[in-house]
Amino acid sequence: MGENAGFVKQVDIYVHDCFKMDNPNLTVYSKIDASHTYNTLLDLKTKAKALKVSQSVPASSVDRFQIVLASNHDEPEIPWIYELSFTIKYNSNKSIKSPSNYILPVRSNVDYEGNFIRDNSIEIAKNNYKNLKRFNDKVAIKSQHFIDIYESYVDSIEYFNV
DSSP states (O other), X not given: OTTSOEEEEEEEEEEEEEEEOOSOOOOOOOOOOOSEEEEEEEOTTXXXXXXXXXXXXXXXXXXXXXXXXXXXXXXXXXXEEEEEXXXXXXXXTEEEEOSSOEXXXXXXXXXXXXXXXXXXXXXXXXXXXXXXXXXXXXXXXXXXXXXXXXXXXXXXXXXXXX
16 A cells, blocks of 8 residues: 555454443444445454455555444343454555554444443442453553443442442
């Protein structure tokens, strides 16, 4: 890529950690203008996934595409929190690795999810908080969605006495 045209052939997704949240509640908006959208499914057993893509990047230019991640867990409206990294493979033998890991909620299909609600089970809230804190303490780029979920628990910590 750079001064020569490049052909993106594959994106490898590496799962470093994940957990299932219970009782979600947060609004998320994300607008991305992309030339193509690729969908892939993750589960708790996924440690790496090769997603076949086909993108042409003109010389001295850019191309934006998006990858929609979903999880096949039993409650699709409840997010799983994933720590991921990526490798983008292009042309025949070149690759670019993500400079950091990323932490983000996956498979959110309602307008509100992840926030602590006062009438939730205290034990579930404590467990969510413990795992959210574990992910928040990691050195990784965190999505705003993840940060909002984590902060909703921090703001409500007195209700479940952690």
